[in-house]
Structure formats: C-alpha cells, structure tokens
Amino acid sequence: MGTGSPPDTGEETRIHRAVSNDGTQIAGRVHGNGLPLVLVHAGLGDGVLDWGAAAPFLSDRFTCYLMSTRGRGSSDDHPTQSVARCVEDVTAFVESIGEPVGLAGGSGGALFALGAAARSEAVAAVAACDPLAFETLSEEDEARLHDAVERMAELAAADELVEAARDWMTEWTTDREMAALSESGYLEACATYVPVLLQLLDQTDDLSPTDPSTLQQITAPVLILYGSQSDATWPWFTESMRYIDEHVADTVVREIDGAGHMGAWVEPEAYADEIVEFFDERLS
Incomplete structure (x- = not known):
C-alpha cells in the first residue's frame, strides 16, 4: 500500500511535452521502457502524485507517461479549467507520442481518458479505474456533491488548503484509504491543486465524456476497474461503473477485492496487475 513518487532508481528524469488546442503546454514524467501507456490523474492530484506508486509495477513492461493536465505538475497553467479543455489536454498528449497508446485514468481522470478515446484513433485501449458518470447522479447525490464543493471553497478562501483537501477526500475514500493518504503525505502534496479543482468544478461546459452518444463513439476496448468497497463510500461510484459498462461497446470489468474508490492510489500493485494483463x- 502506498502513494507518491516512484522510488529513486537513478534513472534520468525524462519529460514528454505536448501542446493542447489552445496553446497550453502539457507535460508528463516518463518512466520505463516498452509500449506507451499514458496515465491520467484524478481531480485533486497530478500525474506523479496519483500514479507514482503504481509506476514501478508498470515500467518494466511499458513506457509510462505520468501526464498532468493544465495547472498541474510541470504543465502550464491556464485560466480555462473546463472538462472540455482537460479532455483536449489528454488528447493532444496522446497524439503527440506518435504511435497507438494505452490510456488509463482514475476517478475524474477516467472521465478525461474516455473523452480522449472517443476523439482519437491514437488510443488503442483504455483502463477506466473507478470511473465517474455524472449522468447517474440523483438529487441526493447532487446535493452531497454541492455541499462538498462549498465546504472546500470556504476552506480555500480561509487559506486552509490542506484541510480543504482533507475534507474533500473524505467524500471519496474509505477510512482505510484516508489513513493511507494521510500517512503518505498525499493530502499535503495535493493541497496546492485545490484552487485548480475549484476552477474546474466552477467552469461548467456542454461536454460530458460520459454522455451516451460520446461513450458509443469509443471503439477501443475498455477495462473498467473498481474497488469492491467503493459502494460503501458512495453508491454513485458503482452506479457509474455499471452505466459506463452499459454504454461502451467493448468492455471488461474487474473488481479489486478490498479496495474503495481510491484503490488505484493505495492498492497500486493490485490495480497495476490488472492493467498489465x-x-x-x-x-x-
């Protein structure tokens, strides 16, 4: 169990850069050798924070690109932080590699990965780890999400970014996962992205990567990974997984025993094993 950066192996730091549609430079750390695998972070993180612990289990088989969307990691910032722009960031990054790639994303990052797969023939296969689908939100779910965003915004306005990150993550984690994230220093590290996430949540647009018409455009095979305990945190998580499975043509669904919604972060080896296969x- 663990989160954070890959261990120091003496490997020279490699950065891959691409340019998104609006000119924003998008960057990702590169680890390993082999077939290209692009890894996309969730809402409150960056490529290294969210996939650093899994990279050692993947980099002996794949060239892993731990990319960050705008305003994260080594990528340039931009005042526009919409879902559509983030999907464009992922699409541009994938296509800049110059050959068919595997694409994986966790939570909100799975949303961006699915959106890119619907747009680009460069995506050969997709792993959607604990994906979200806002189309399945009930009124009660919407109220819960709204309250969580309001609390995060209030804490951020008081310059309590770590507490804002901690409060936000309580909506997404089991107690076991929260303990692991707290002990690893993940919450302190990702707190810097609270303002970026608030911008993203505030800048709504018409694009939904999980609209049925968009999902039906995905011709690449899709692996849907989800934690067996995610339903205990929020039934929306498993409803989202079932919804995406229903609307994508070619899917494989795998359950990770004992994991919650944040399994890809705190159970990296179990998720990596399924991704490798x-x-x-x-x-x-």
Whole structure:
C-alpha cells in the first residue's frame, strides 16, 4: 500500500511535452521502457502524485507517461479549467507520442481518458479505474456533491488548503484509504491543486465524456476497474461503473477485492496487475 513518487532508481528524469488546442503546454514524467501507456490523474492530484506508486509495477513492461493536465505538475497553467479543455489536454498528449497508446485514468481522470478515446484513433485501449458518470447522479447525490464543493471553497478562501483537501477526500475514500493518504503525505502534496479543482468544478461546459452518444463513439476496448468497497463510500461510484459498462461497446470489468474508490492510489500493485494483463494483450 502506498502513494507518491516512484522510488529513486537513478534513472534520468525524462519529460514528454505536448501542446493542447489552445496553446497550453502539457507535460508528463516518463518512466520505463516498452509500449506507451499514458496515465491520467484524478481531480485533486497530478500525474506523479496519483500514479507514482503504481509506476514501478508498470515500467518494466511499458513506457509510462505520468501526464498532468493544465495547472498541474510541470504543465502550464491556464485560466480555462473546463472538462472540455482537460479532455483536449489528454488528447493532444496522446497524439503527440506518435504511435497507438494505452490510456488509463482514475476517478475524474477516467472521465478525461474516455473523452480522449472517443476523439482519437491514437488510443488503442483504455483502463477506466473507478470511473465517474455524472449522468447517474440523483438529487441526493447532487446535493452531497454541492455541499462538498462549498465546504472546500470556504476552506480555500480561509487559506486552509490542506484541510480543504482533507475534507474533500473524505467524500471519496474509505477510512482505510484516508489513513493511507494521510500517512503518505498525499493530502499535503495535493493541497496546492485545490484552487485548480475549484476552477474546474466552477467552469461548467456542454461536454460530458460520459454522455451516451460520446461513450458509443469509443471503439477501443475498455477495462473498467473498481474497488469492491467503493459502494460503501458512495453508491454513485458503482452506479457509474455499471452505466459506463452499459454504454461502451467493448468492455471488461474487474473488481479489486478490498479496495474503495481510491484503490488505484493505495492498492497500486493490485490495480497495476490488472492493467498489465489487459494492455499486454491489446497493445502488443
């Protein structure tokens, strides 16, 4: 169990850069050698924070690109932080590699990955780890999400960014996952992205990567990974998984025993094992 940066192996730091549609430079750390695998972070993180712990279990088989959307990691910032722009960031990054790639994303990052897969033939296969679908939100769910955003905004306005990150993550984690994130220093590290996430949540647009018409455009095979305990945190999580499975043509669904919604962060080896098996068959 763990989160954070990959261990120091003496490997020279490699950065891959691409330019999004509006000119924003998007960057990602590169680890390993092999077939290309682009890894997309969730709402409150960056490529290294969210996939650093899984990278050692993937980089002996794949060239792992731990990309960050605008305003995260080494990517340039931009005042526009909409879902549409983030999907464009992922699409531009994927296409800049110059060959068919595997694409994986966790939570909100799975949303961006699915959106890019619907747009680009460069995506050969997708792993959607604990994906979200806002189309499945009930009125009660919407109220819960709204309250969480309001609390995060109030704490951020008081310059309590770490508490804002901690409060936000309570909506997404099991107690076990929250303890792991707290002990690893993840909450302190991702607190800097609270303002960026608030911008993203505030700048609504017409694009939904999980609209049925968009999901039906995905021709690449999709692995849906979800934690067996995610339903205990919020039934919306498993409803989202079932919804995406219903609307994407070619899916494989795998459950990670004992994991919650944040399993890809705190159970990286279990998620990596499924990702390796899936992409080994579809990228080679």
